[in-house]
Amino acid sequence: MLLKKAFTVFLVLYTQSLLGFQLQNDSTQYSHVLTLTQGGITSSKDTLPFWMQGNNSQRFRSGESNFIYSNLHLRKKISSKENLDYFYGVEWIGSVSGDVSGRFIQNYFGISYSNFLFTFGQKDEFFGNNNNLGFGNLINGNNARPIPKFSIQTRNWLPIFSSFLSVKGYIAHGWFEANRYQSNAFLHQKYLHFKFHPKNVPAEFSFGITHNAQWGGKNIRSNISQPTGFRNFMRILTAGKGANDALGTDKLNALGNHLGTWDFQIKINFGSDWHIINYIQWLWEDGSGLKPKNWNAGIYGFSVNQTHKLGFISELGFEFVNTSNQGGSLDGIGSGPDDFLNNSVYRNGWTYNNQVIGSPIFLILNAENKEENTINNVVKGLSIYSQGCIQNVTYNLSFRQFENYGTKLTPLESSIKLSSLVLNGSFSLAKSRILIGTEYNWGSYSSNLGFRIEFQKDIIFNK
Structure with a gap:
C-alpha cells in the first residue's frame, strides 16, 4: 500500500516536472517562479542522519525515515531595476511514509522601497558569515522553522563614506507559539554590521552584533504575565533592566531573555580569481554579555574560495x-555560567x-517534554568541507565531528560524540536538475546511513 501511494505521488509530480534541493539556476532572473520538488530518502535507522534533518528549517521532522516527499515553492524576487517593488513566497512540503502529512514552511509578503525591505510572515533568513557546510550559525540558524515576524532591513550594504565604510541593519518583531512554558512570548531581533573596504587595498573587514530577545508572554502554570508595552519594549531594545513590575532577576540584569553573537570577518583577494575568508562568531548571553568577554566561546572559520567560476575545488574550508567558556554576569550579581x-x-x-x-549541535535530549527543554550547550567540534565542479556535476563534501558535554550546571555523565561524512552532487538532465546525496554518521549519539535523491524543475510564469 505504501509503495502504491509513493508511486502515485511520484508519477503525478513527475509529469508536471521534477525538481530538487532549492539549487539556484538562471530562472532566478524572472519574476514569478514555481519550484516543484520530488524526492525520496531512505535511512538505515528509524530517523534521518543528523545533517539531513538539521539546519533544514524542519522540512524533515524528527522520527521520519524511508519516505518520499514533495515540495512546492512559489516565489517572486525583487527586481534589481525597480525602486518600488513587491516580493512573496509560499512553500509547502508533504511526505508519504506510514501516513500522509503536509505543512507550510514559508509564508511571507514584502515590499522593497529604495534601499529598504519590509517583510511580514515566515521567511527563511540567513544571518552572519557561517557556512552551512560547517555547523551553521550558532544562534540565528535555520535549524527550526521560520518564526512569524515583521521585519525592516537594508536591502544591501549602504555606503556611508564612499566604499570605505558601509553599513547593513535589520530589526524585527516576532511571535513565539502558544504551547510553551511562557505562552505567546514576543521575539525582538536586530543586527547592525559595518564593513570597511579601503581604496586600492585588496582586503575588507566587517564586524557587527546580532541581538535577540524573548519577552512578554504568560506563564502557563501561574498565569502571571511578563511586562509588555512600549516602555518595556524600549528596555528590550537596549537590553535594559526591568522596572518595578519585572521579576527580581530582571531588575538586576536585563528584562527578558537576551542572547546573540558578535561577528567578525576578514576577506583578502588574491588577484581576480581567488580570495580567503577568516571569520569569528562569539556568543553572548543576557545584558551582561553585551560586552564581548566570551571571546573564546564560539566558532572560528577559514576558507579559500574561487571568485568567479566553479573549478574542481572552488571552496575549501574548516570551522x-x-x-565551553560561559562567563557569568558583571559585578558578581548572579555570577555563574551564562x-x-x-x-x-x-x-x-x-x-x-x-x-x-x-545550530543542531546544541542537543535537546528531552524533546518529548514540550513545556520545558534543557539545551545542552557545551560543545567542541571540527568541520572540514569543500565544494566544486567536475565536468557538469557540482558537488559538496563535508566531514563534521562534535562532542556535546551537556551544560556547565548539569554536565552529562558521558559526553555525546557524533561524526558525519556528507557528499552531495547535482547535475542537469532534460532541463531538470537532479541531486543525489548520502550521509554516514557514527559515534555514541547515532550510527546511521542515509541516501537521498531529488528532482527539480522551475516553472516560470512571466518575465
Missing part, C-alpha cells in the same frame, strides 16, 4: 567550535516548534 540558549523564565529556551533555533 572549529568551542562553547548557560547559553537556556533560561529559567523562558524554559523552552531558544527554540521554536520544539527545535533549537541555532
Whole structure:
C-alpha cells in the first residue's frame, strides 16, 4: 500500500516536472517562479542522519525515515531595476511514509522601497558569515522553522563614506507559539554590521552584533504575565533592566531573555580569481554579555574560495567550535555560567516548534517534554568541507565531528560524540536538475546511513 501511494505521488509530480534541493539556476532572473520538488530518502535507522534533518528549517521532522516527499515553492524576487517593488513566497512540503502529512514552511509578503525591505510572515533568513557546510550559525540558524515576524532591513550594504565604510541593519518583531512554558512570548531581533573596504587595498573587514530577545508572554502554570508595552519594549531594545513590575532577576540584569553573537570577518583577494575568508562568531548571553568577554566561546572559520567560476575545488574550508567558556554576569550579581540558549523564565529556551533555533549541535535530549527543554550547550567540534565542479556535476563534501558535554550546571555523565561524512552532487538532465546525496554518521549519539535523491524543475510564469 505504501509503495502504491509513493508511486502515485511520484508519477503525478513527475509529469508536471521534477525538481530538487532549492539549487539556484538562471530562472532566478524572472519574476514569478514555481519550484516543484520530488524526492525520496531512505535511512538505515528509524530517523534521518543528523545533517539531513538539521539546519533544514524542519522540512524533515524528527522520527521520519524511508519516505518520499514533495515540495512546492512559489516565489517572486525583487527586481534589481525597480525602486518600488513587491516580493512573496509560499512553500509547502508533504511526505508519504506510514501516513500522509503536509505543512507550510514559508509564508511571507514584502515590499522593497529604495534601499529598504519590509517583510511580514515566515521567511527563511540567513544571518552572519557561517557556512552551512560547517555547523551553521550558532544562534540565528535555520535549524527550526521560520518564526512569524515583521521585519525592516537594508536591502544591501549602504555606503556611508564612499566604499570605505558601509553599513547593513535589520530589526524585527516576532511571535513565539502558544504551547510553551511562557505562552505567546514576543521575539525582538536586530543586527547592525559595518564593513570597511579601503581604496586600492585588496582586503575588507566587517564586524557587527546580532541581538535577540524573548519577552512578554504568560506563564502557563501561574498565569502571571511578563511586562509588555512600549516602555518595556524600549528596555528590550537596549537590553535594559526591568522596572518595578519585572521579576527580581530582571531588575538586576536585563528584562527578558537576551542572547546573540558578535561577528567578525576578514576577506583578502588574491588577484581576480581567488580570495580567503577568516571569520569569528562569539556568543553572548543576557545584558551582561553585551560586552564581548566570551571571546573564546564560539566558532572560528577559514576558507579559500574561487571568485568567479566553479573549478574542481572552488571552496575549501574548516570551522572549529568551542562553547565551553560561559562567563557569568558583571559585578558578581548572579555570577555563574551564562548557560547559553537556556533560561529559567523562558524554559523552552531558544527554540521554536520544539527545535533549537541555532545550530543542531546544541542537543535537546528531552524533546518529548514540550513545556520545558534543557539545551545542552557545551560543545567542541571540527568541520572540514569543500565544494566544486567536475565536468557538469557540482558537488559538496563535508566531514563534521562534535562532542556535546551537556551544560556547565548539569554536565552529562558521558559526553555525546557524533561524526558525519556528507557528499552531495547535482547535475542537469532534460532541463531538470537532479541531486543525489548520502550521509554516514557514527559515534555514541547515532550510527546511521542515509541516501537521498531529488528532482527539480522551475516553472516560470512571466518575465
